[in-house]
Amino acid sequence: MDVIVIGGGIVGVATAYQLRAAGHRVCVVERHATVAQGATYGHGGTVLPTPLDVWFGPTFMASRQNARNGVISKTGFNGPARQFVKQLAVLQEPEAFSRQYGHLRPLIESSRETMADVETRFGLEFEQTSGVLYLVRSAQEWEQTQSALELLRQYEVPHHVLTPAECAAFEHSVRTEPEFAGGVLFDQERTANCALFAKLIKQTLDNQGGVQFMLGCEVSSIRLEGQRASVELAPSPGATSRSREVDVIHADAVVVAAGYGSLGLLERLGLRLPLHPLRLHNLVAPIAHEECAPHVAIVDAVKRIGISRMNQRLRIAGGAVLQSAGQIDKPLGEALTKEALALLGQATHDWIPGAARISAALPWEGVKLLSPDGLPVIGNALHPRLFVNVGHGPAGWGLACGSGKLIADLISGHTPEVPADTLAALRAERFQ
Ligand SMILES: Cc1cc2nc3c(=O)[nH]c(=O)nc-3n(C[C@H](O)[C@H](O)[C@H](O)COP(=O)(O)OP(=O)(O)OC[C@H]3O[C@@H](n4cnc5c(N)ncnc54)[C@H](O)[C@@H]3O)c2cc1C
Structure with a gap:
């Protein structure tokens, strides 16, 4: 055909x-x-989604505070945008989360096989790096993460649940002060360059x-x-x-x-x-101090901010801004852009201080479509x-x-x- x-x-x-x-x-x-x-062009480097990555579930927009969510919600009084947020909130309930992830799982597995086939057939090199470490800040957020951990066990996804000390022992660039709740390491998952x-x-x-x-x-x-x-x-x-x-x-x-x-x-x-456009940001920052740079990708699991290394740069992606759909073709405005990029800079500083030269980072923003289910x-x-x-x-x-x-x-x-x-x-x- x-x-x-x-x-x-x-x-x-x-x-x-x-x-x-x-x-x-x-x-x-x-x-x-x-x-x-x-x-x-602006993807953050994560190849296949785990239950901790998907943009729905108990940890997604669970807090009303933008800075804690990693999503700057500026829906105002816009009806459809507020309705969209409400629909996503339904999936915070562990059973609904588990059901939707269950539907996605066969597609993830098919993607894994298909991608492996393409890679071996043509011997493609696209800056692949093994290892993704998800980090969780507070005890409450750790509690919310439990249903994702349950799905990892249920689908037998290879992973390791780590204490903060084990996170830091595995990845020396992760700081242990102030205290955080823990991490989940996927040593067989990868980041790479999608474009x-x-x-x-x-x-x-x-x-x-x-x-x-x-x-x-x-x-x-x-x-x-x-x-x-x-x-x-x-x-x-x-x-x-x-x-x-x-x-x-x-x-x-x-x-x-x-x-x-x-x-x-x-x-x-x-x-x-009923898909909703969502603005996402990324920063490509030079490595500031080699001894502070991570050797695996780091993901702030609740804020969904990913930090992956590509040669001498760190790619930091996330900083979502949720507005009414009608706003998406207009420029975001300086204040909101600053706020979104600050989320990326702060997450990098919080987890791997000294690793990136944020002041010299190149910003980028893109739009992706998010589905209400x-x-x-x-x-x-x-x-x-x-x-x-x-x-x-x-x-x-x-x-x-x-x-x-x-x-x-x-x-x-x-x-x-x-x-x-x-x-x-x-x-x-x-x-x-
Ligand atoms: C900052 C950021 C970080 C991200 N991080 C990750 C990540 O770590 N891992 C991950 O898996 N995903 C990530 N994503 C999401 C991922 O990038 C998208 O899901 C994916 O790129 C979507 O691909 P696409 O081909 O549907 O869309 P696009 O890449 O947007 O491609 C659509 C194409 O269609 C073209 N087009 C549109 N209209 C027309 C038309 N009328 N005629 C002709 N051409 C048209 C556009 O020019 C565009 O090139 C991220 C996204 C962003 C923005």
Whole structure:
């Protein structure tokens, strides 16, 4: 089949790879001049999500204080944004958390296998580093973490629960004063460079053939007609009025994997997904003192701030700002940006003092889509020829490899590897 994938972030690129592997001809349409320029560019380095990473559950936005949550909530009186926060709060209840994580788990496992296959097949090097250490500050937060620990035991995820002294003995850069509650070490999990991974996959596809990348092209709308689907391209900014005829590309199926840009495209077709855009920040800081720099990635488990090392830099990601959806296309403003970046600087200082030169750090911000039930939207929607692969939230990288495989299976008419209840929990129709 001929398949158009809209979006050249990690989700679009991973989907194109899987579609090609299943024997389809693929065209990826990306509005930027190259791939991995959206949320994928600023990812924090965590590859696969654990129950401690997912952006829902008992520790997520459990406190009303922004500084304790790691999420700056500025919803004001905006109804839909407040409603979104309320829906996420339901998942703080351990049973609801466990049920949703249970739906996600097969996708995580499929992603792990798919990614391992790609890596061994092509011998890709994308700054992989083993070991992720999650740290928890207070006794109350440690208590809230227990249901995530229970899920780790239930799914037999290799991990070690450490006392503060054991954390510091394992990772010398972690300070022990003031006291903190404890840590969880995943010595087999990894961090790496997602944008580099996406570019290497593109390079592999360029070498193999069968996938065309239309870069610098923006899709303005999707058309669904009978057994065909097509996309309209927006005229390029420099086009004269004579050359402003609408360019249309036809295919047998269209996959919408355009990150935040997906919402508008789908809305124009009549599919309104209740995903909420969330701004996230990162800082890339030079290492200040080598002896203070961590050798594994550190994650502030409650604030969901990840600090991973890439060569002589530390990548510090998190600092979420939750506003009404209407605010997301406007600049954030200096005060809020400062507040978000301060969360990143403070977490780095709190856990690994002296490691990073925050004053010399380069800031970046990106938008990702968060789902009110914590799960991405993956599958067929609205029309037999339309597929969506969006809303992976903060765990987009690892999940992208599994979700790309799932879309390729659905388009090829193969039975997906993930069980039926996971498939149902990921479908767009679940919100109706
Ligand atoms: C600061 C930050 C830190 C993060 N940390 C992590 C982490 O540690 N681990 C992890 O797994 N995830 C992390 N994430 C989340 C992860 O980056 C995202 O889930 C993932 O990158 C989403 O990929 P995507 O392809 O859906 O979106 P994007 O990377 O945003 O890609 C979508 C692409 O679609 C293109 N597009 C949009 N509309 C159109 C259109 N109309 N026509 C053509 N092209 C279009 C855009 O230009 C863009 O390139 C982080 C995100 C941020 C912002």
